Amino acid sequence: MGTSSKFSEYIDDGKNKFDITCQYCKCLILLPRVGLYVVVKHMLPLMTQKNEEVTTDNGENLSDFWRIDDMYTFENIGFTHTVNDIKYLSCADCERGPIGYHILSTKKSYLALARVKNHE
Template structure:
């Protein structure tokens, strides 16, 4: 493809004449909210589907739009988001109880999936900064993906 026909140039710059800026492309996944709220600080109970954007704690990336997750109670241990551990070591982490159940992996804005762990599950991470795990997915059940309610922040936009 010729330079300027939709492909970046060799310098990595977006060719002129496409009507889109690099700033616009880079900012599409970020929340423009001024304030973020932690799950424990939400003023109204989150019953039914999520009413707010789920946003990465670290980089403010939008993880999921309102209306796609259903709050469920399910006990689950997830490894720490900040501490690394060696293979063969017991990971440090948290026993969590509140999760957003998402029925389709295409309902996420920006989420990544780890390599398969324990033969049947994958961890969810922020696709932009790769922090996680923020949830998990059992590859044998394609309609149940869980995002830990306490491992994301909340925003109105």
């Protein structure tokens, strides 16, 4: 598994080494050693603030994600309405996002490393 040098300090034995929080409000999203580091190319819509509409017209191609196999593992997370078998993830407190996505058919969630903070 190729670890991007940009994120290698946050990964221990393939999992998140630290708490994962919202980069804006510091809401706790994921506890340590819960997310599995995966490289998956996926386009996420641009980040929005609370009450702004998320559209799939403009986006950012990302490839470094924490994969979470059970959606109930999250400490705090928000889910959008379904768009083509995908629900986008947002911060449960400030509602900024998308910070990742959830595939309904596989029941797996992917949290973008570039859109969250890792804290010791």
